[in-house]
Every structure is written in C-alpha cells, then in structure tokens.
Amino acid sequence: xxxxxxxxxxxxxxxxxxxxxxxxxxxxxxxxxxxxxxxxxxxxxxxxxxxxxxxxxxxxxxxxxxxxxxxxxxxxxxxxxxxxxxxxxxxxxxxxxxxxxxxxxxxxxxxx
Amino acid sequence: xxxxxxxxxxxxxxxxxxxxxxxxxxxxxxxxxxxxxxxxxxxxxxxxxxxxxxxxxxxxxxxxxxxxxxxxxxxxxxxxxxxxxxxxxxxxxxxxxxxxxxxxxxxxxxxxxxxx
Numbered sequence: 001x002x003x004x005x006x007x008x009x010x011x012x013x014x015x016x017x018x019x020x021x022x023x024x025x026x027x028x029x030x031x032x033x034x035x036x037x038x039x040x041x042x043x044x045x046x047x048x049x050x051x052x053x054x055x056x057x058x059x060x061x062x063x064x065x066x067x068x069x070x071x072x073x074x075x076x077x078x079x080x081x082x083x084x085x086x087x088x089x090x091x092x093x094x095x096x097x098x099x100x101x102x103x104x105x106x107x108x109x110x111x112x
Numbered sequence: 113x114x115x116x117x118x119x120x121x122x123x124x125x126x127x128x129x130x131x132x133x134x135x136x137x138x139x140x141x142x143x144x145x146x147x148x149x150x151x152x153x154x155x156x157x158x159x160x161x162x163x164x165x166x167x168x169x170x171x172x173x174x175x176x177x178x179x180x181x182x183x184x185x186x187x188x189x190x191x192x193x194x195x196x197x198x199x200x201x202x203x204x205x206x207x208x209x210x211x212x213x214x215x216x217x218x219x220x221x222x223x224x225x226x227x228x
Binding site for chain 2: 006031033040041042043045048056088090092094099100101102103104105106
C-alpha cells in the first residue's frame with residue numbers, strides 16, 4: 001500500500017483566517033514533503049522533513065508554517081494568506097530521503 | 113543546474129494510437145528518472161521509474177528507457193485509451209541537493225487528450 005492521505009480535500013479561507021492542512025501516511029516512510037502546484041504548472045517543493053526534522057525550506061514565506069508531530073503526520077499551518085497562494089497543495093512521502101516519493105491527492109486551497 | 117525538458121502539449125490522439133511523450137534531461141552524475149501522471153482534479157501518481165542507464169521502467173502498458181547517451185527518458189504506450197487522458201510529468205531526482213535530501217526536478221508537464 002502506497003497511500004498518502006490529505007485533508008481537507010477543498011478549503012476556502014479569507015486572508016485573515018488561520019487554517020491547517022493535514023497529511024498522513026502509515027507506510028513507515030521517514031521523509032515527508034509539501035509541494036505547491038499552480039494551475040497548468042509542475043509542483044514546486046516547499047518543505048522537506050527527514051526523520052521528523054525540517055531539512056529543507058525553499059524560502060517559503062512565514063505565513064506557511066510546517067509541523068511534523070510524528071513520523072506519520074505532517075501539517076501545514078496557514079495564516080494571513082494572499083489570494084496568490086490559492087493552489088493545489090500536495091503532500092508526499094518517501095521511505096528515506098533519497099527514495100521514490102509518493103504523493104497524496106492534494107488539498108485545493110482558495111484564498112479570498 | 114539540473115533540468116528536465118518535456119515536449120509541449122497538448123497531445124491529442126485517437127483511441128488505440130501509439131503514444132510518445134519526449135523527455136530529455138540535463139544533470140551531473142546519474143540521477144534517477146521518473147514519470148508521474150496527474151488525472152484531472154487529482155494528485156500525482158508514480159507511473160514508472162528507472163534508476164540507472166539502460167533501465168526500462170514499465171507499468172500499465174507504459175514504458176520508458178533511461179538513455180544516458182541521449183540524456184532521454186521518453187514515455188511510450190502502444191495503444192492509448194480514453195482513460196489515459198491526463199497530464200504526464202517527467203522528473204529527475206536532483207543528486208546534488210545536499211547529501212541527505214531528495215528533491216525532484218519536474219518538467220513542465222504534457223497534457224494528453226485521447227479521443228474515442
């Protein structure tokens with residue numbers, strides 16, 4: 001089983017709201033990733049966690065705050081977003097940091 | 113730096129036609145190569161991969177061969193179906209992105225539309 005789950009599937013939020021995206025995997029993978037994908041574009045890496053520690057932050061604005069509470073769970077906390085942050089947010093995981101990444105179905109975010 | 117170039121889409125084919133989506137890469141070393149597929153409104157699914165030169169990845173009738181001499185990883189399928197309509201992304205693993213990290217470099221994606 002190579003399933004990564006993400007909730008919610010869709011999210012609409014105002015620019016003053018605080019919300020969180022959740023990603024979960026039960027495959028024992030030790031690396032987890034957040035990507036942002038705009039329409040008709042490839043995914044762009046935002047963050048990488050390896051063994052529950054943040055190993056890569058691709059210069060993402062601080063209004064996006066990742067959290068890895070345990071090896072199965074990855075959160076992305078959102079605060080004071082802008083309309084241009086509207087996108088599909090994808091989570092992925094891999095067994096270790098150098099192996100194949102498996103993606104979740106994504107959360108489609110709309111910022112009004 | 114490392115990069116992936118894919119053929120521009122959309123690619124429009126009739127059902128049962130032969131498919132080729134070209135992908136070439138620029139990289140130092142020997143990166144692993146991947147094809148991911150994204151169906152409308154969904155996330156990315158790993159379609160196939162190859163980890164060294166001359167490896168052939170295959171899945172669901174799709175194939176791609178890692179050609180180091182031409183730095184290519186073209187995706188092929190002998191007979192496409194309407195259900196294959198999706199966006200296909202070629203990607204490589206950036207081997208120079210730090211010792212313990214795993215960054216994928218994606219191509220721009222190719223939209224495939226298969227008509228009945």
